[in-house]
Amino acid sequence: MFKRVLIANRGExxxxxxxxxxxxxxxxxxxxxxxxxxxxxxxxxxxxICIGPGPALESYLVIEKIIDxxxxxxxxxxxxxxxxxxxxxxxxxxxxxxxxxxIGPPSSAMKDMGDKVSARQLMEKAGVPVxxxxxxxxxxxxxxxxxxxxxIGFPLMVKASAGGGGRGIxxxxxxxxxxxxxxxxxxxxxxxxxxxxxxxxxxxxxxRHIEVQIMADGEGNVRAFGERECSIxxxxxxxxxxxxxxxxxxxxxxxxxxxxxxAALSCGYKNAGTVEFLMGPDxxxxxxxxxxxxxxxxxxxxxxxxxDLVALQLSIASGGTLPDMDIGELHPKGWAIEARIxxxxxxxxxxxxxxxxxxxxxxxxxxxxxxxxxxxGLDVPPFYDSMLGKLIVWAExxxxxxxxxxRALNDLLIVGIETNIPFHKALLNNSDFQTGNFHTGWLxxxxxxxxxxxxxxxxxxxxxxAAVAQHLQKVANSSPSTNNATSKWVQASRHSAVNxxxxxxxxxxxxxxx
Amino acid sequence: xxxxxxxxxxxELHNIVLNDTDHGFNVILDExxxxxxxxxVEGIPGLFSMLLDQHPTQxxxxxxxxxxxxxxxxxxxxxQESLGNQRSRSNVxxxxxxxxxxxxxxxxVIVEIKFAEGDSFTEGQAILIIEAMKMQNEVxxxxxxxxxxxxxxxxxxxxxxxxxxxxxxxxN
Numbered sequence: 001m002f003k004r005v006l007i008a009n010r011g012e013x014x015x016x017x018x019x020x021x022x023x024x025x026x027x028x029x030x031x032x033x034x035x036x037x038x039x040x041x042x043x044x045x046x047x048x049i050c051i052g053p054g055p056a057l058e059s060y061l062v063i064e065k066i067i068d069x070x071x072x073x074x075x076x077x078x079x080x081x082x083x084x085x086x087x088x089x090x091x092x093x094x095x096x097x098x099x100x101x102x103i104g105p106p107s108s109a110m111k112d113m114g115d116k117v118s119a120r121q122l123m124e125k126a127g128v129p130v131x132x133x134x135x136x137x138x139x140x141x142x143x144x145x146x147x148x149x150x151x152i153g154f155p156l157m158v159k160a161s162a163g164g165g166g167r168g169i170x171x172x173x174x175x176x177x178x179x180x181x182x183x184x185x186x187x188x189x190x191x192x193x194x195x196x197x198x199x200x201x202x203x204x205x206x207x208r209h210i211e212v213q214i215m216a217d218g219e220g221n222v223r224a225f226g227e228r229e230c231s232i233x234x235x236x237x238x239x240x241x242x243x244x245x246x247x248x249x250x251x252x253x254x255x256x257x258x259x260x261x262x263a264a265l266s267c268g269y270k271n272a273g274t275v276e277f278l279m280g281p282d283x284x285x286x287x288x289x290x291x292x293x294x295x296x297x298x299x300x301x302x303x304x305x306x307x308d309l310v311a312l313q314l315s316i317a318s319g320g321t322l323p324d325m326d327i328g329e330l331h332p333k334g335w336a337i338e339a340r341i342x343x344x345x346x347x348x349x350x351x352x353x354x355x356x357x358x359x360x361x362x363x364x365x366x367x368x369x370x371x372x373x374x375x376x377g378l379d380v381p382p383f384y385d386s387m388l389g390k391l392i393v394w395a396e397x398x399x400x401x402x403x404x405x406x407r408a409l410n411d412l413l414i415v416g417i418e419t420n421i422p423f424h425k426a427l428l429n430n431s432d433f434q435t436g437n438f439h440t441g442w443l444x445x446x447x448x449x450x451x452x453x454x455x456x457x458x459x460x461x462x463x464x465x466a467a468v469a470q471h472l473q474k475v476a477n478s479s480p481s482t483n484n485a486t487s488k489w490v491q492a493s494r495h496s497a498v499n500x501x502x503x504x505x506x507x508x509x510x511x512x513x514x
Numbered sequence: 515x516x517x518x519x520x521x522x523x524x525x526e527l528h529n530i531v532l533n534d535t536d537h538g539f540n541v542i543l544d545e546x547x548x549x550x551x552x553x554x555v556e557g558i559p560g561l562f563s564m565l566l567d568q569h570p571t572q573x574x575x576x577x578x579x580x581x582x583x584x585x586x587x588x589x590x591x592x593x594q595e596s597l598g599n600q601r602s603r604s605n606v607x608x609x610x611x612x613x614x615x616x617x618x619x620x621x622x623v624i625v626e627i628k629f630a631e632g633d634s635f636t637e638g639q640a641i642l643i644i645e646a647m648k649m650q651n652e653v654x655x656x657x658x659x660x661x662x663x664x665x666x667x668x669x670x671x672x673x674x675x676x677x678x679x680x681x682x683x684x685x686n
Contacts, residue, residue, distance in 0.1 A: 359560060359561065413572075413585070415583075421588045460543060462584035463593060464530065466593040467530040470519055471532050471539075477615075
């Protein structure tokens, strides 16, 4: 096993990886941007190295700086977390050249899976069901494309092979619109990715987003850890994830796991990965893409299969083989749900909310896990995504898990910025969500976020407390220490009133001194 | 002893009267007697625990000058101290500070202190000037007195309520 590992990430995922490292006796090296100096991932690390200013392009995304930090600190391996450089094959290659182990798949597998047309072809060859489509189409041969499209059927999607982030995608309802869509998609793909290759895909709708966690040791051993249900999405971002899925029976799970294992074997995959599928109402499923990294939502799998995926990643990366675990891939235990807690205003179209966290009360108790970067006094920097943490619960079944998540959301108090907690509560109260009656378009098409309650009885409470706070401030200031008339109450009020947090005058990065 | 407060929430003014009780306050909100609140602020600064008729509520208060951000559950209310209150207080000549103390009526930066320890002043004289939001504000003597302590110097930043000067009352 490694002695020292650099974690090329920040926020909750850096903390989560550190925890497993500490349990395994591995020293951790944190890298951080200047505004992240106050982050927990810096405070909790064994070594911490500053890699530049706030913008990720000048810090967390600079390959040379990360490699330098690893060399300088004597780290033998780098865990990339998710996002940032986690699926960058150049980074994996740079690690290899520096004789540092990249904790993830080989760069060849990343490249194979990063190109959608080559991934589709690999999957077809391996016998993994792919969405019916056509890869062999060209803008200057519209007639063949039309023939292919007619075979697939409408509506269909035109997609970019190098695609990502929704760019280069066109939905085509009828054959007359095909040529136009293909031209637009190809030119967008050229300008966005420098690669105009496009392909056609049947539009599977309504569909669920079902993904399978796999772990491969590079020695031909691959194990699937069941599915995750990730159909609740806003703007292509998952907001709530579950394991298992209410729509997956043991028979379907077996097929899904087999398909995912085939997918991993087809590209010589190693380490943790996720194979994403679209699943129609008829329970037919199709390969969508493979994510070559640890996913944000990995904890729900950990909870229902009783595994530490990061520990497995470290073990495999250091040369270990998949342990012969008696976990029974077809039998998840209980139910896990994860809610992503984001700094955004659910009542104002989810506009980002950043700034100083005055206070946070963390939820705990049976079946509750909160992976988060939050602490009292954290000033959330504006440079990164809005996810503050992930609230994950486990319970015996789905109904109990929903109740437990609601309980934990009620226990979680975040003061200082707006969060999407009210959204999660409204979602858990929705009958379609409760019965599992949803698909990838459901949240944006069907779910209506209730507006702020008028005549909220809590306003009365707030007014009373504001008056009391003002009063205590006055009492504290007007009772000099020589005053004898200090009842216990006055003493207590003086003590606390002076501590009523006054907004800090901006942390170092705001002042520009960091 | 009754203390009156005027607060503004969503553009509406509210009057709150607090009467001390053994464990908190009797609260009258907009002429409605809401009963006796048991209130404790021990523990985490800013976190208030209230009991009304054995029913507990937990609330977090964050003060920002004359604004209070009050978080109840997953909702935060922004409440302003009403400036009307300030005017009415000076109109009737009542004092916010007890005798012997002069506190900062607002947050800002001390521009000038016109008196030193040992100096005497008379009621209504400008004692010092605080600048906030590029406006200079005179802090006047509520009564006549002799200064026993000066706690700040020009250039210092003060928060609303900070004790600026201590003095002995000088009888007429």
